[in-house]
Amino acid sequence: xxxxxxxxxxxxxxxAVLAVALGxxxxxxxxxxxxxxxxxxxxxxxxxxxxxxxxxxLVEENSVVxxxxxxxxxRVTDMANxxxxxxxxxxxxxxxxGQGVVTEGIIGPDGVFMADSVLAKHDENYMPxxxxxxxxxxxxxxxxxxTANQ
Amino acid sequence: MIVEFGHYALVLAFAMTLVQSVVPLWGALTxxxxxxxxxxxxxxxxxxxxxxxxxxLTISYLxxxxxxxxxxxxxxxxxxxxxxxxxxxGNHEGSMLLWVLILVFFGALVGAFGGNLPSDLKAxxxxxxxxxxxxxxxxxxxxxxxxxxxxxxxLEGADxxxxxxxxxxxxxxxxxxxxxxxFSITFSFAVAALILGRIDAAWAxxxxxxxxxxxCFLTLGIAMGSYWAYYELGWGGWxxxxxxxxxxxxxWLAGTALLHxxxxxxxxEALKVWTVxxxxxxxSLSLLGTFLVRSxxxxxxxxxxxxxxxxxFILTLLCLFVGGSLALYAWRAPMLKQGGIFAPxxxxxxxxxxxxxxxxxxxxxxxxxxxxxxxxxxxxxxISVGAPFFNLTFGPLMVPLLIAVPFGPVLSWKRGDLLAAAxxxxxxxxxxxxxxxxxxxxxxxxxxxxxxxxxxxxxxxAGAVSEIVTRVKFFxxxxxxxxxxxxxxxxxxxxxxxxxxxxxxxxxGIVTASAFxxxxxxxxxxxxxxxxxGYQVTFDGAAPRRGPNFTEEVGHFTIRQGGxxxxxxxxxxxxxxxxxxxxxxxxxxxxxxxxxxxxxxxGRGDGAVDVxxxxxxxxxxxxxxxxxxxxxxLFSMADRRLRVGAPKPAAKRKTASLAAAE
Numbered sequence: 001x002x003x004x005x006x007x008x009x010x011x012x013x014x015x016a017v018l019a020v021a022l023g024x025x026x027x028x029x030x031x032x033x034x035x036x037x038x039x040x041x042x043x044x045x046x047x048x049x050x051x052x053x054x055x056x057x058l059v060e061e062n063s064v065v066x067x068x069x070x071x072x073x074x075r076v077t078d079m080a081n082x083x084x085x086x087x088x089x090x091x092x093x094x095x096x097x098g099q100g101v102v103t104e105g106i107i108g109p110d111g112v113f114m115a116d117s118v119l120a121k122h123d124e125n126y127m128p129x130x131x132x133x134x135x136x137x138x139x140x141x142x143x144x145x146x147t148a149n150q
Numbered sequence: 151m152i153v154e155f156g157h158y159a160l161v162l163a164f165a166m167t168l169v170q171s172v173v174p175l176w177g178a179l180t181x182x183x184x185x186x187x188x189x190x191x192x193x194x195x196x197x198x199x200x201x202x203x204x205x206x207l208t209i210s211y212l213x214x215x216x217x218x219x220x221x222x223x224x225x226x227x228x229x230x231x232x233x234x235x236x237x238x239x240g241n242h243e244g245s246m247l248l249w250v251l252i253l254v255f256f257g258a259l260v261g262a263f264g265g266n267l268p269s270d271l272k273a274x275x276x277x278x279x280x281x282x283x284x285x286x287x288x289x290x291x292x293x294x295x296x297x298x299x300x301x302x303x304x305l306e307g308a309d310x311x312x313x314x315x316x317x318x319x320x321x322x323x324x325x326x327x328x329x330x331x332x333f334s335i336t337f338s339f340a341v342a343a344l345i346l347g348r349i350d351a352a353w354a355x356x357x358x359x360x361x362x363x364x365x366c367f368l369t370l371g372i373a374m375g376s377y378w379a380y381y382e383l384g385w386g387g388w389x390x391x392x393x394x395x396x397x398x399x400x401x402w403l404a405g406t407a408l409l410h411x412x413x414x415x416x417x418x419e420a421l422k423v424w425t426v427x428x429x430x431x432x433x434s435l436s437l438l439g440t441f442l443v444r445s446x447x448x449x450x451x452x453x454x455x456x457x458x459x460x461x462x463f464i465l466t467l468l469c470l471f472v473g474g475s476l477a478l479y480a481w482r483a484p485m486l487k488q489g490g491i492f493a494p495x496x497x498x499x500x501x502x503x504x505x506x507x508x509x510x511x512x513x514x515x516x517x518x519x520x521x522x523x524x525x526x527x528x529x530x531x532x533i534s535v536g537a538p539f540f541n542l543t544f545g546p547l548m549v550p551l552l553i554a555v556p557f558g559p560v561l562s563w564k565r566g567d568l569l570a571a572a573x574x575x576x577x578x579x580x581x582x583x584x585x586x587x588x589x590x591x592x593x594x595x596x597x598x599x600x601x602x603x604x605x606x607x608x609x610x611x612a613g614a615v616s617e618i619v620t621r622v623k624f625f626x627x628x629x630x631x632x633x634x635x636x637x638x639x640x641x642x643x644x645x646x647x648x649x650x651x652x653x654x655x656x657x658x659g660i661v662t663a664s665a666f667x668x669x670x671x672x673x674x675x676x677x678x679x680x681x682x683x684g685y686q687v688t689f690d691g692a693a694p695r696r697g698p699n700f701t702e703e704v705g706h707f708t709i710r711q712g713g714x715x716x717x718x719x720x721x722x723x724x725x726x727x728x729x730x731x732x733x734x735x736x737x738x739x740x741x742x743x744x745x746x747x748x749x750x751x752x753g754r755g756d757g758a759v760d761v762x763x764x765x766x767x768x769x770x771x772x773x774x775x776x777x778x779x780x781x782x783x784l785f786s787m788a789d790r791r792l793r794v795g796a797p798k799p800a801a802k803r804k805t806a807s808l809a810a811a812e
Contacts (some may be wrong), residue, residue, distance in 0.1 A: 014506055021510035025517050026542040032539040033522075036532035054534055058207050070671045070751070070760040085714045089671050090751035093384075093723075093732040104534070133532075 008042040034104060039081040042107070055083060055113055064097055076101060076113075087115040094120035153218055156206025157297035160247075162252070163199035164287045166192055167310050170257075170280030178346070186273035190503035193261030193276050196283065204251050211238050214711050217303040220244060220296045228699045236320040237250075237310045237805025242444065242460075243296035245323060249440070250286050250329040252324075256360075257283065257688050260335060266358060274342035275335075285467045292458040293460045305588060309699065309728030318378030322371060326398060330436045333405060335360045337433030340367065340426045341475050344482040348558060349426065354416035357429070362645075365405045366783035371777035372398050383747040384721075385732030386764045388772060390665075396519040397439030400512055404432040408409060408465055409509040410501045418498055418563060420491070422485050424505070434472040435512070447523060500558035507551040514543035520625045521793050552606050552730035559646055560620065574620045578612035578723035595667070607661060610654030614647045645786030649779045656741045656775025659743075659808020663769035675758045683765035686710045691749075692759065700726045702735070705750050705759060709739060715743075721748045743768045 036054045037045075055076055063075040073086045074097075085103055095101060095118060105115035152443075170192045175629040177185025207220070211234050216222040224241040225234060257279040263723040290296070337358045343349040375398070380388040389395060408428040414421045434480075436803045445461030518535045523532050556578060560571045572579075586605030593601065619625070622639065624632035669684045676691040690706040702724040709716045719737030726733065737748040744767045751760030 003491060006491060010502065013494070013503070017506045017510050021514055021543070021547060024546055027533075028539045028542040029517070029521065033533045033535050036534065037234065039603075054532075066754060068673045070673050071761075088386075090749065090762050093734055104536075134311055149277060 003102055027047050028094050030090055031145045035104075039076055039083040040078055041115075042083055043081045050121075051105055052104065052133045054102055055085070055115075056100070057083075058102050059099060061094065083113050084111070085113045085115050089118075091118055092120040127150065152206055153215070153297050153299070153805045155212055156203040156210075156655075157295070158205040158208070159199045160287065160291060160297070163196050163203070164198040164284065164291060166168065166199065167280050167284035167287055170196065171277055171284055173277075174280075175277035178270040178273045178277070181270070183269060186269050187507035189273045189276035190261035190264075191258040193254070193279070196609075197251075197258035199255045200247075200287075203297075204247055207244060207247060208235065209586075210240050211235065214307065216305070217300055217309050218296075219300050220300040222300055222303065222307045224310050225307045226699060228305060228728075229315070230698055232317070232320065233310060233315045237314070240310050240314040240319055241322050243290070243294045245297055245327075246286070246290055246294050246444065247333060248323065249327055250283065250290060253279075253286060253334055253735060254283050256332060256335045259641070263704055264356075270346060270355075271339075271342055271356075273382065274345050275338045276347075278338035278341045279334065282338070282471065288309060289460075289463050289467065293463050297780050306728075309726065311698065312724065312726035312729065312731050312733045313382060315699075315726070316382055318374065318376065318382060323555075325367050325374055326371030328397065329364050329366075329371050329405075330401060332360065332364025332367060333401060333429075333433040333436050336364070336408065336429045341478060343426060343486075344475075344478050346486050347482055349422050349486050351416050351419050354412045354425065358412045361405065361409055361429075362783045362787045364781045365402070365409055366787075368398070368402050368405060369776050369780045369783070372402060373773045377773050381736050381738060382733075384735070384736045384764070386669075386747050386749065386762065388724055388769070391518070391537045393519045393523075394443055396515050397442045398666075400515055400519070401432055401435040401439060403508050403512040403515065404428060404435050406661070407505045408432050410504045410508075414498050414501050418492065420498060421502070426483065426486070427479060428505075428509075430472075430475045434468075434475070435516075437464075437468045437471060441465060442519070474520045485501070492563070493562070493565040495568050497558065497561045497563045499566070500554060500561050501711070503554055504551065507547055507554075511544055511547045511551075514547060515540065518543065526753050541740070548709070549606065552610055552653070555610050555650055555653065559617045559650070575616055578609060578616045581612045582609035593810055597665050600661055603661035603665070604658065607654045607658035610653075610657060611651050614654065615653035618647045636787065638749075641785045641787075641789030645782045645784075645789065647782070648785055649782030652778030652782060654775070655771050659768050659771030659773075659775060662767045663772065666767045670763045670766040671760055672763070673754070673758050674761045675756075680761070680763055682729050682746075682763050683767075684711060685716065685747075685765070687748070687763050689759070689761065691757070692753065695722075697724070699728060700724045703750075704751060705737075705761075707737065707748055709746060717746075719746075719748050721750050723750055725753065740770065743770045743774070745769050 018039070034052050034054050039055070039057050041144035042053070042055065057076040057078040060075040060077045060082055061126060065073050067073075069088070070090065071086065071088050072091060073084065075082045076083050077083075085105075087105075101118070102119045103113065104117045104119075105113060108114050156187050170189065173192075174186050174189035177183070177188070207218075209215075210218045210221050211225055211639060212231070214221065214227045214234070216225075220241060220243050225237050229237065237244075239245040255274060260267075260272065260279070261276055264275075267275075278739060284586075313431050336357055337502070339353070339360070343353055357405050372395075375395070376388050379390070380386070408425065411421050411425045411428055415425045441461070441464045445464055447461060481767055518539050522535050525533060554574055555567070560574050561568075582605045585608045586601045589601035589604045595782050618636070618639070622635040623645065627635070670680050670682050672678070672680050674680065674689040676689055679686050679688045681687075686709070688708045688710070691710060692703050692705040695702050695704050702722040704720050704722040707719045707721070709719060715737045719739055721737035722735045724733045725731070734749050739746045744765065747764040747766060751762070
């Protein structure tokens with residue numbers, strides 16, 4: 001094998017691996033990413049059923065209902081619209097009525113959002129960043145601009 | 151008063167970094183030995199100064215001195231002593247001070263023990279380390295000063311985030327930082343080589359122990375962080391592909407590639423230009439990780455109070471160091487001379503393949519981590535890239551790499567024989583095939599990928615063992631002489647085998663814990679029993695309890711197997727009083743390498759609680775494998791040929807005596 005052939009083999013295999021990686025990344029980006037939506041986005045748009053989304057907003061006061069087998073239902077609101085959510089499992093420690101939440105799942109045929117994960121990670125303002133920004137868009141956000149005050 | 155000493159020491163350290171950044175480099179360029187000699191003592195003094203300010207901050211925490219803003223915001227007088235101590239780095243300012251402490255510590259190590267380095271290389275390396283130190287100490291002083299005072303100090307502090315009040319905080323950040331920041335030395339060596347325009351096998355020999363050290367700690371740090379998240383967050387997951395995890399995983403992947411390409415450079419003088427580029431990339435990814443975690447662009451446990459000025463400052467540093475080093479690379483790299491050539495099927499070829507897949511995997515993680523941020527900035531659209539993306543991209547890239555791993559060490563340098571290599575691995579192949587079939591028989595066809603994954607893991611483990619066995623010709627020469635030769639194997643051979651074995655162990659843990667995990671979520675009342683994986687879990691009831699700075703509701707569970715008592719578990723829900731913040735403490739029982747994992751949800755008021763029970767087969771192998779990998783790195787570091795400045799003749803004598811022994 002000449003030096004040139006060796007170099008070509010190297011470049012060829014590098015190209016092949018990179019092409020595969022690029023293909024995988026593009027395919028996965030097309031298929032596996034999940035869009036963040038507010039309750040208003042969901043009520044206004046007609047989404048194909050079965051599409052995975054992230055729903056974020058505030059947990060409506062007095063909306064949490066627990067039933068047996070660790071089933072929970074609650075409503076997520078952005079003060080303009082609300083979406084009903086069901087979830088089976090243990091809610092995160094920081095899940096509370098009136099505070100921010102992000103859930104991921106699909107919308108069922110009856111319009112109820114079936115979540116398979118619920119996140120209540122947040123910063124000092126008890127609000128996931130996406131939720132805070134979505135609420136700002138709706139004009140329902142007071143304060144919170146100040147950082148953790150000293 | 152003592153607080154001002156700490157502050158002053160940090161300012162002095164900054165002044166020292168300026169000396170360090172300029173004087174030795176000037177000396178190296180003008181060939182002035184006296185100017186170059188400045189580097190070593192200054193690097194040690196710098197370390198002592200930063201150490202002093204770190205000790206001062208620690209004392210303020212131990213004394214609960216609430217006149218220091220940082221202590222006030224992150225501590226509480228009722229906090230247990232251990233957490234007062236670890237709380238020093240449980241906040242933004244303190245953790246950056248630890249970051250800088252480790253940075254200057256590595257500089258001081260090179261200064262103190264780099265006596266056998268060529269003086270210009272040592273001086274330039276320390277100067278580059280000085281630039282990085284100057285940037286980050288300035289960052290501390292300008293935007294994140296831990297020594298700021300409060301005029302009218304309140305009597306009580308705001309307490310540390312309860313999730314961080316755990317032994318994990320004592321271990322995870324220091325380990326991770328030694329790894330992260332340790333790559334700065336490799337970076338400084340690479341930039342120094344570019345400035346001096348000279349790079350050779352000796353350079354690789356100096357750089358490899360530092361890379362190994364950093365990699366070893368980073369591996370442990372990531373594993374520790376993963377285990378901490380697993381037991382502390384109460385979700386039963388051990389890796390979430392969270393951007394913050396990826397931030398530490400990317401330097402690990404690039405660092406792994408760097409370790410391997412440095413071998414080629416050391417042994418065969420090839421891949422020089424590529425190795426230098428990898429060294430730059432690895433530390434750049436560390437810096438990127440610091441930016442992601444510390445700037446507050448991400449919401450997570452790791453993002454402490456956010457302040458836009460900090461993000462901008464780190465971003466500027468990031469652009470300066472990454473941009474500067476890459477520009478230097480573009481300018482100087484073509485001047486580096488290329489070394490030996492090799493056939494595609496050879497040890498070098500195998501290591502190149504390793505690098506290809508690892509860098510491609512790094513790129514996939516990079517895209518998945520940064521794409522959502524970039525999209526948000528450009529279009530304002532908010533998306534999340536989660537586990538499915540990474541499973542689809544990272545997974546397939548790892549499979550061919552893992553298949554190739556056992557071949558690498560049994561191929562010969564320069565030109566290898568694939569068939570001969572495969573013959574040495576027949577036993578490993580057979581064992582892997584056998585266990586694949588066994589898993590199929592055990593579980594049937596319902597999970598097709600899992601038995602293949604088990605086979606792959608066994609293949610990597612058995613491959614590592616057979617490499618060692620065939621290398622000493624254990625079965626040909628009989629066990630007695632075989633053992634003697636096993637002991638006499640160079641540390642780097644043991645290192646390779648151990649590290650590869652560890653990879654196999656981790657993969658086995660990942661495959662079994664994800665594919666064969668069993669999970670039940672139930673609402674349980676006292677007396678209820680749940681059956682899972684052959685165990686009966688009975689809920690006996692819950693009772694309140696008081697801790698030093700929290701109150702908790704502790705559940706009591708009894709675990710039986712076929713009526714025989716196995717263990718009692720007490721998972722709990724805590725509320726930390728100072729912040730009124732709830733946390734979940736999981737109850738974990740280890741059976742062999744597997745674990746039963748219990749976590750409770752909020753009570754229903756009528757004595758019923760939501761309970762999540764998992765059985766995670768062989769899950770501890772995930773972390774045990776990481777520990778084995780780090781052990782491998784330690785063995786490699788102990789290899790005398792790699793020890794910084796091991797004299798050449800000694801190595802020759804060793805091989806000669808080995809030959810004589812045969």
